[in-house]
Amino acid sequence: MGIFAKLKASLQGRDDADRYLKGLDKSKKTFGDRLRRLANGFRGVDDEFLEEVMIILLEADVGIHTAEKITARLENEAARQRLKTFDEISECLVSVMLEMYQEHTDAEVQVNENGTTVILLVGVNGSGKTTTAAKLTKTLSDQGNSVVLAAADTFRAGAVDQLARWGERLNVPCIKGRENGDPSAVLVDACRYACEHHIDYLIGDTAGRLQNKVNLMNELGKMRRVIEREIPGAPHEVWLVLDATTGQNGIQQAKVFLEATKVSGIILTKMDGTAKGGIVLAIRDQLGLPVRYIGLGEQPQDLRPFDIESYLYGICEGMGDHA
Numbered sequence: 589m590g591i592f593a594k595l596k597a598s599l600q601g602r603d604d605a606d607r608y609l610k611g612l613d614k615s616k617k618t619f620g621d622r623l624r625r626l627a628n629g630f631r632g633v634d635d636e637f638l639e640e641v642m643i644i645l646l647e648a649d650v651g652i653h654t655a656e657k658i659t660a661r662l663e664n665e666a667a668r669q670r671l672k673t674f675d676e677i678s679e680c681l682v683s684v685m686l687e688m689y690q691e692h693t694d695a696e697v698q699v700n701e702n703g704t705t706v707i708l709l710v711g712v713n714g715s716g717k718t719t720t721a722a723k724l725t726k727t728l729s730d731q732g733n734s735v736v737l738a739a740a741d742t743f744r745a746g747a748v749d750q751l752a753r754w755g756e757r758l759n760v761p762c763i764k765g766r767e768n769g770d771p772s773a774v775l776v777d778a779c780r781y782a783c784e785h786h787i788d789y790l791i792g793d794t795a796g797r798l799q800n801k802v803n804l805m806n807e808l809g810k811m812r813r814v815i816e817r818e819i820p821g822a823p824h825e826v827w828l829v830l831d832a833t834t835g836q837n838g839i840q841q842a843k844v845f846l847e848a849t850k851v852s853g854i855i856l857t858k859m860d861g862t863a864k865g866g867i868v869l870a871i872r873d874q875l876g877l878p879v880r881y882i883g884l885g886e887q888p889q890d891l892r893p894f895d896i897e898s899y900l901y902g903i904c905e906g907m908g909d910h911a
């Protein structure tokens with residue numbers, strides 16, 4: 589089976605295939621559609637062709653470091669396999685991108701079999717943490733789990749109320765503190781509530797002030813300690829919420845968080861609003877972390893589990909059709 593058929597099969601295996609395709613449409617226009625146009629006048633993998641591919645990768649926000657790696661591999665593979673036609677080259681390019689993502693092996697998402705699984709969402713304000721907490725609640729509730737929300741973003745005026753409103757809408761409890769109160773205290777209350785009520789998942793929406801690294805480290809360190817004291821082994825997952833539209837800046841922000849605390853995965857929001865879908869590959873290559881979910885809209889059902897094959901199909905749709 590050719591690579592495009594393999595990617596297509598993986599997307600067709602999903603019940604949210606249409607939503608995936610629609611959400612990735614902007615990225616497809618900057619990536620797949622433009623690559624496809626390189627077929628006109630294609631003469632082989634020469635410097636000019638590689639430069640064109642490089643420009644397309646950079647405009648999709650793959651980042652210079654990762655784009656250079658991809659084009660170098662493409663050049664080597666094309667020579668090694670003696671690839672000649674444009675279709676062979678485009679298959680090879682997409683295979684290189686797939687391999688690059690799959691080179692890292694990911695740990696399974698940790699689940700607490702004996703009690704509440706605690707997921708902390710971290711990231712800068714505006715990245716979409718609060719909305720993501722709501723969407724994650726919807727996903728987990730739809731799978732039959734009970735959920736409690738912890739409004740631990742006590743610094744942003746409005747964040748607590750915003751999350752509480754989501755809680756009401758989704759019919760799950762939301763543990764609140766006072767504005768400017770101690771976020772760790774909210775998390776302790778939420779852990780106790782979750783244990784008393786045998787709740788399956790606790791989702792903590794934390795503050796996203798990107799102050800100096802020492803403060804961030806202290807704040808996140810304290811949250812981890814108090815949670816671990818209440819529920820041994822928690823937090824089970826710490827997911828960094830990144831706004832895909834911020835591109836390479838988002839990667840820089842991510843590095844600050846990664847230095848400040850242990851992060852186990854990425855949630856990439858606002859993918860529907862960006863043409864910079866290549867950010868997924870940059871994240872993987874530069875941060876080595878798995879993308880767990882992508883946000884493809886503002887509604888609770890718009891958080892979709894990420895899988896690289898469906899995603900690559902989404903941004904390359906139509907590329908293999910004439911292969």
Ligand SMILES: Nc1nc2c(ncn2[C@@H]2O[C@H](COP(=O)(O)OP(=O)(O)OP(=O)(O)O)[C@@H](O)[C@H]2O)c(=O)[nH]1
Pocket residue numbers: 711712713714715716717718719720741744747796857858859860861882883884885886890
């Ligand atoms: N189109 C689109 N919009 C999103 C997505 N995720 C979040 N948003 C929107 O982005 C805006 C900011 O999201 P919020 O969750 O409110 O983020 P915030 O409260 O500003 O900041 P934090 O919660 O502190 O991260 C809101 O208008 C959300 O509806 C997404 O995947 N797609």
